[in-house]
Amino acid sequence: MARLKLDLRGNAYRKVLGFIFREWAKQPWRVAVLFGTFLLATIADVLTPLYAGQLVDAVTGAATPAGLEAALWAFGILIGLGLFGVAVRQLAFMALIQFTLRMMADVAQAAFQRVQRFSTDWHASTFAGSTVRKVTRGMGGIDLLNDTLIIMFFPSLVMLVGTSILLGLIWPLMGLVIAIGSVLYIAVTVALSVGYVSPAASLANAWDTRMGGALADAISCNSVVKGFGAEEREELRLSHVVGKWRDRTGRTWSRGTLNGGIQGAMLILLRTAIVGVAVLLWWQGVAKASDIALVLTSFFVLQGYLRDIGQHVRNLQRSVNDMEELVDVQFHPLGIADRPGATPVLIEEGAIVFDRVTFQYGKHTTPLYSDFSVTIPAGQRVGLVGRSGSGKTTFVKLIQRLYDVTGGAILIDGRDIRDATQASLRSQIAIVAQEPILFHRSLAENIAYARPGATRAEIVEAAKLASADDFIGALPKGYETMVGERGVKLSGGERQRVAIARAFLADSPILILDEATSSLDSESEQLIQEAMERLMVGRTTIVIAHRLSTVRALDRLLVFDVGRVVEEGTHETLVRREGGIYRKLFERQALELTRGLQLA
Ligand SMILES: Nc1ncnc2c1ncn2[C@@H]1O[C@H](COP(=O)(O)OP(=O)(O)O)[C@@H](O)[C@H]1O
Ligand SMILES: [Mg+2]
Incomplete structure (x- = not known):
């Protein structure tokens, strides 16, 4: 000793x-x-x-x-x-x-x-x-x-x-x-x-x-x-x-x-x-x-x-x-490092493949995903639903390579994401995170973070598409308003709209919305929905949503349950499945909705 x-x-x-x-x-x-x-x-x-x-x-x-x-x-x-x-x-x-x-x-x-x-x-x-x-x-x-x-x-x-x-x-x-x-x-x-x-x-x-x-x-x-x-x-x-x-x-x-x-x-x-x-x-x-x-x-x-x-x-x-x-x-080792000889990736199609992926968080004893395979063709709009803690956010973190898989591989356009530089990979994936974080900088700077050279007109255009222009216009300093550390001076819904504006501006081949509208009221969500649908065109899109109305129109839904996809298909096929998880979820939400209507 x-x-x-x-x-x-x-x-x-x-x-x-x-x-x-x-x-x-x-x-x-x-x-x-x-x-x-x-x-x-x-x-x-x-x-x-x-x-x-x-x-x-x-x-x-x-x-x-x-x-x-x-x-x-x-x-x-x-x-x-x-x-x-x-x-x-x-x-x-x-x-x-x-x-x-x-x-x-x-x-x-x-x-x-x-x-x-x-x-x-x-x-x-x-x-x-x-x-x-x-x-x-x-x-x-x-x-x-x-x-x-x-x-x-x-x-x-x-x-x-x-x-x-x-x-x-x-x-x-x-x-x-x-x-x-x-x-x-x-x-x-x-x-x-x-x-x-x-x-x-x-x-x-x-x-x-x-x-x-x-x-x-x-x-x-x-x-x-x-x-x-x-x-x-x-x-x-x-x-x-x-x-x-x-x-x-x-x-x-x-x-x-x-x-x-x-x-x-x-x-x-x-x-x-x-x-x-x-x-x-x-x-x-x-x-x-x-x-x-x-x-x-x-x-x-x-x-x-x-x-x-x-x-x-x-x-x-x-x-x-x-x-x-x-x-x-x-x-101290970086944890996730670029491979020697890693080159910038140019995502053209945006096809995402999970090939027999096993993943487990550092100190956990059991893997969250074991031998997990999913293929998302280029341009498909996929919705992920499932209980909280079922591994939806982890799924998108793995696509961004914020964590390395412990087994198998994740491929984008057929290429292992570990062969690309991290910065090039992530800069081509636009993500609206579950809890968006903003810099204590002006709103304009925060929106333009996705595209540093953006002009004021482009910034305003993106804000309009994200229904953020109205509330920003009402602020005393407008686009020059400072938002507080991590964005604390904005409401949750406002922060989300700024993050969505960022995604509009990013114009990336892959778009990920992780409960991106969860803090918005249904009315605001409806307003953005249309713009979002336009944003999704021609991009591979992953939408995680709690409210099923947000995802029902997508091409394909994946129902997650503790690290597995237990059901998949379109909204129409899934609601018809007797005793299905999705169907149960849907019925419960429909019930809540009618109750809400009756109350109102
Ligand atoms: N950084 C982390 N370290 C350890 N465990 C984590 C971490 N992030 C998430 N988890 C765990 O992984 C599981 C899946 O989480 P997550 O993917 O965020 O679920 P979802 O988005 O479906 O609600 C949860 O049990 C959660 O506690
Ligand atoms: Mg989550």
Whole structure:
């Protein structure tokens, strides 16, 4: 178990650093400029104590013209080194801004691209809020990681190595003490961060992600919460998640603080050793006052860097952990991917064949469809009826390849849909979904989503055909009205009419209407019906409907019952079948209709 945990930890670093270095490789020039400039600026720092020592040397001598000249030279070089460092760093920081921003932008785009292509199943089981949290936290992580590695770690290393060499050249013992002390210090710091703080941070971040998900879930379902007056219940629920997050984060921060304390103690030990060696050298008569000045200045510069290294290691750990889940997004399999060599499909006829299809939803134990075969000839208008949960919506999701079949194949115009690119396949299937979802964009944009280049005249024409023009015209901003997140500012029937207008505009060879008029009153439905019939001409059409009046005129009806077609035929043949399911359904609806009429 301990072994496994250790592997996972190393894994986070390997995974994230590998990812970051691959991103760096995309901007080789900027990387070269960054490391070059920071190297120069740090070398200026390394040399500073040398000239501080020379200055002390000069001013402790006699005040002769020669002494003054030496003092002024040392003084001038000190100032020059300082100015040089500032100027070069300024340059480096400007380059870093461009470098990091481009990386953050690229990574955000890449994550979005990936998330968009994750399967319907992934989206169905993942909180949108959690995903947003992973992406934003990860972007912050990139910023911190770049800063840590380039501005901090690298110069610190140059400083350590440079100072050890510089002092080692003068007194080998001093160089040795500094080198060994620094290496030990860094090793302990890194070990604590990787082995002690980081695992706690991974866990804390997992709860941070969950908190994002929980917040988004409750907020987006606010209408339900309000409807049940359940605000307090939701607050209690959230407080559980927040409590967990607080626990885990508290533990991470405590561990980080302890790590910082240990680093402080180690620094004091190191200082003791270095100053001790300097005093020893002085006692032995090897070092004089200016040498002590050199050692002390070096140490103060070095100590600053070392103290920072502790902070940098903690930052490194934090940024690696913050990026971990974002990097995972990049490596998570898509679920449904285009086959290598998949080509765009051009649907000409629109014949649909289910060839001995077996399909089962992820964790279900029994398949919904087993060895299921159906043939829909090109241009046929087919109605699907049957109890809710009998697999009608799944049938059309499979045609869109939102899920892959577990056995058999689905063919369109004789071609396996898995051989086509998903985007080309879906863009040629117009679908009015059971619960249409709209973007929080204008109505015009929402309708034109089916055909991005559509003119205003085409949009209005489609809206008219879908009987949406009337209600849109009555809105204060008409076609420019924003519809709210997912379209919440419209009624169910209005949303459906917008979705139907989209389908009119899409002009696709295959048309699918999944309970597309279920939220409309019979009168509005009648109005659209005629237009819909015109829309169906020359297209393969699948109509799922609860109200049988919607489908009775179609070429063929399929009656579904838990993943099987139990009856099929035209309305006329099906109503004549003694004891048939369709007949029973029809009789019940006819009865309800007459009762309704009597009441009215
Ligand atoms: N994403 C999903 N994951 C797991 N099971 C699902 C999913 N979607 C639908 N189901 C199940 O599959 C069955 C068929 O659903 P569906 O095709 O939506 O039925 P219908 O449209 O006929 O009402 C139902 O039992 C439903 O619970
Ligand atoms: Mg359905």
